[in-house]
Amino acid sequence: xxxxxxxxxxxxxxxxxxxxxxxxxxxxxxxxxxxxxxxxxxxxxxxxxxxxxxxxxxxxxxxxxxxxxxxxxxxxxxxxxxxxxxxxxxxxxxxxxxxxxxxxxxxxxxxxxxxxxxxxxxxxxxxxxxxxxxxxxxxxxxxxxxxxxxxxxxxxxxxxxxxxxxxxxxxxxxxxxxxxxxxxxxxxxxxxxxxxxxxxxxxxxxxxxxxxxxxxxxxxxxxxxxxxxxxxxxxxxxxxxxxxxxxxxxxxxxxxxxxxxxxxxxxxxxxxxxxxxxxxxxxxxxxxxxxxxxxxxxxxxxxxxxxxxxxxxxxxxxxxxxxxxxxxxxxxxxxxxxxxxxxxxxxxxxxxxxxxxxxxxxxxxxxxxxxxxxxxxxxxxxxxxxxxxxxxxxxxxxxxxxxxxxxxxxxxxxxxxxxxxxxxxxxxxxxxxxxxxxxxxxxxxxxxxxxxxxxxxxxxxxxxxxxxxxxxxxxxxxxxxxxxxxxxxxxxxxxxxxxxxxxxxxxxxxx
Numbered sequence: 288x289x290x291x292x293x294x295x296x297x298x299x300x301x302x303x304x305x306x307x308x309x310x311x312x313x314x315x316x317x318x319x320x321x322x323x324x325x326x327x328x329x330x331x332x333x334x335x336x337x338x339x340x341x342x343x344x345x346x347x348x349x350x351x352x353x354x355x356x357x358x359x360x361x362x363x364x365x366x367x368x369x370x371x372x373x374x375x376x377x378x379x380x381x382x383x384x385x386x387x388x389x390x391x392x393x394x395x396x397x398x399x400x401x402x403x404x405x406x407x408x409x410x411x412x413x414x415x416x417x418x419x420x421x422x423x424x425x426x427x428x429x430x431x432x433x434x435x436x437x438x439x440x441x442x443x444x445x446x447x448x449x450x451x452x453x454x455x456x457x458x459x460x461x462x463x464x465x466x467x468x469x470x471x472x473x474x475x476x477x478x479x480x481x482x483x484x485x486x487x488x489x490x491x492x493x494x495x496x497x498x499x500x501x502x503x504x505x506x507x508x509x510x511x512x513x514x515x516x517x518x519x520x521x522x523x524x525x526x527x528x529x530x531x532x533x534x535x536x537x538x539x540x541x542x543x544x545x546x547x548x549x550x551x552x553x554x555x556x557x558x559x560x561x562x563x564x565x566x567x568x569x570x571x572x573x574x575x576x577x578x579x580x581x582x583x584x585x586x587x588x589x590x591x592x593x594x595x596x597x598x599x600x601x602x603x604x605x606x607x608x609x610x611x612x613x614x615x616x617x618x619x620x621x622x623x624x625x626x627x628x629x630x631x632x633x634x635x636x637x638x639x640x641x642x643x644x645x646x647x648x649x650x651x652x653x654x655x656x657x658x659x660x661x662x663x664x665x666x667x668x669x670x671x672x673x674x675x676x677x678x679x680x681x682x683x684x685x686x687x688x689x690x691x692x693x694x695x696x697x698x699x700x701x702x703x704x705x706x707x708x709x710x711x712x713x714x715x716x717x718x719x720x721x722x723x724x725x726x727x728x729x730x731x732x733x734x735x736x737x738x739x740x741x742x743x744x745x746x747x748x749x750x751x752x753x754x755x756x757x758x759x760x761x762x763x764x765x766x767x768x769x770x771x772x773x774x775x776x777x778x779x780x781x782x783x784x785x786x787x788x789x790x791x792x793x794x795x796x797x798x
Contacts, residue, residue, distance in 0.1 A: 316436060319494055320444045321451040323382065326486045327428045328455030330389050330421035333479060334358050336460045338414055341400070341472055347407055358414055361422035366566065369426050369742030370594035373735060377499070378431035383491030385424040390483040392417045397476035429745065430738035433729055435495045438795055442663035445725045446656025453652070564753075566746055570608065574599050594739035603790045607731060610785050612750045614724055617779030618717055619751035621682050621772070623759035628689065628768045633698035634706060642707040647714045654718025655725070662726050668792040671723050675786065678720030679779035682772060684709040689769035724748075730795035 338358060372381055392413055399409045436444065459479075467475040573580060577599055598604070629639055662670050688709060692698055698706065728748075732740030763771045 314493060314495060316440055316444050317447065319435070319490070320432070320447050322486060322489065323428045323431065323494070324448045324451035325455045326382075326386060326483070326490070327425055328452035329459065329479070329483065330417055330424065331362075332456045332459035332463075333393070334414060334418050334421060336456075336464065337467070337472075340464060340467065341410065342407065344472070345400070345407060345410075358418045361418045362425070363746065365422040365426055366739070366742040366746045368423065369739040370591045370736070372423070372426050372430060372738035373594065374590035377496055378427050378434055378738070379490065379494040379496040381427035382424065382431060382494065383487045385420055385427060386483050386487035386490065389417060389420050389424065390480040390487060392420065393476050393480035393483065397473045397480065400472045400476070426738050426742050429741045430732075431494065431496075433732060433737045433741070438730075439663045441729050442659050442667070442726050445659035445662075445722055445729075446652075446654075448725070449655050449721065450652045566743075567612075567750065570599070570743075574604065594736045595743075597733055597736055598740050598743055601731075601733075601790075603788070606785050606788055607790070608747070610782060610789055611728065611744060611747050613782035613785075614751070615720070615748070616751040616754060616782060617679050617682055617775045617777075618720065619755035620759055620762075620775040620778050621685065621713075622752075623755045624763050624768070624771060625685065627763070628685065628772075629706065631768070632688070632692040632694075634703070638703060639710075642710045643714065646707070647711045650711045650715035651718045654715045655722045658719045658722025659726065662722060666793065667723070667726055667730075671727075671786060671792065674719040674723045675779075675783060677716040678723075679716075679776060679783070681713045681716040682775045682779070684713060686769055686772040686776075689767075689772055693769070727789075727791070730791040 372378065396410060396413045396417075399413060432448070433441065463475060463479070466478065573595065580596060581600060601607070626639060630636070658670070658674055688706060691705075692702065728741070728744045731744060759771075762774060766774060
């Protein structure tokens with residue numbers, strides 16, 4: 288990785304002349320990639336696994352528990368404040384600072400649930416803060432990965448990210464809930480706080496960093512950044528208010544009474560999907576108005592304006608957006624109807640769990656690591672077609688199952704082995720596709736806007752799941768499972784059509 292003119296080595300980075308991809312000990316990429324992505328998944332899992340359980344244990348109403356889904360909003364909106372992480376401080380400082388802040392919030396949560404008859408207002412407010420901090424922490428880690436590794440290293444270690452992240456989800460969703468049941472939530476939150484504090488110390492001292500701060504943190508006190516901080520505070524306050532059980536009526540009831548039209552739309556479309564649609568429409572509108580925006584912002588020193596302008600003002604941006612939006616559409620349609628189909632032919636939930644959670648899970652974890660290693664060795668252009676074909680054509684295996692078991696409940700013990708093999712192969716192919724996708728989206732961000740551009744790209748990644756969620760059930764009923772699985776293969780074609788014309792297949796964006 289080339290150092291910017293005038294950049295100086297920061298404390299804790301590798302010694303001068305040492306390649307961060309070949310560093311040893313705690314500075315080895317295997318060490319810090321695994322710990323950072325474990326740390327990324329850990330607070331996410333706490334928000335997504337603990338809230339419903341805690342609120343249920345504290346006697347919250349079903350409406351209040353349902354509204355905790357609003358705590359997911361910061362992950363959908365993080366692209367709005369991604370530019371801040373590029374403009375102020377360094378990614379390593381952001382990571383360590385956010386982990387200390389998360390540890391403090393979890394410690395406060397431990398005290399907030401002590402005793403009997405606790406109000407839910409304070410825990411909800413703290414969970415809202417944790418959600419905003421954790422979403423920002425995601426941006427810092429994803430962009431630090433691009434800063435801390437060169438192009439080959441980014442491809443080589445991409446297969447370690449998903450397993451480390453998933454381990455965090457399993458730790459929180461498994462042992463974490465067991466600890467909560469046996470030791471209580473206060474002790475469990477306290478242990479989580481200690482773990483994050485230890486990770487903060489480790490990352491603050493040992494993460495590689497050759498990055499120079501564009502602007503010091505002290506400049507965050509300027510009016511523009513303060514306004515953005517105010518928006519984040521307002522977002523956290525809104526989430527805390529909307530997700531908390533009010534003394535008289537819930538937020539849902541308030542929406543129905545005061546904004547019936549908006550409630551009619553939102554009740555059919557999740558908030559996350561609505562935000563994704565607005566982001567996509569905003570990007571398309573900005574792309575159409577790009578000549579005007581370019582003239583207007585040409586002389587602007589606004590880091591915020593430049594972050595979005597430089598994303599849109601790149602060669603072949605339309606092809607990039609098309610690829611990001613449609614690359615995983617076929618997989619998304621398959622995932623929506625895979626288990627309903629398998630259940631219909633007689634596969635039990637337990638059998639499905641064993642098939643997908645044991646050998647299938649191993650295949651899903653090995654494939655990205657293998658794919659990343661091959662891409663690092665031979666280049667993305669060499670492997671993009673084999674891996675994409677492996678991801679997409681394996682959907683035909685489910686069509687084969689649908690034709691082999693045309694009637695409900697006809698799966699026997701002999702057929703169960705074949706079904707397990709199909710699940711494993713499909714998960715392996717999806718893992719190879721994940722390697723392609725993750726390596727490619729790491730090549731699009733500009734060096735000066737890694738956090739902002741990565742946040743935009745990761746927000747758009749879920750478009751295929753949105754599309755599948757809207758129409759998959761209707762299509763499965765209309766076409767039948769056999770026809771539906773053929774459709775999932777056809778749905779992969781739009782994303783593949785643009786591959787021969789994609790930029791950055793031979794290397795990352797340079798300017």
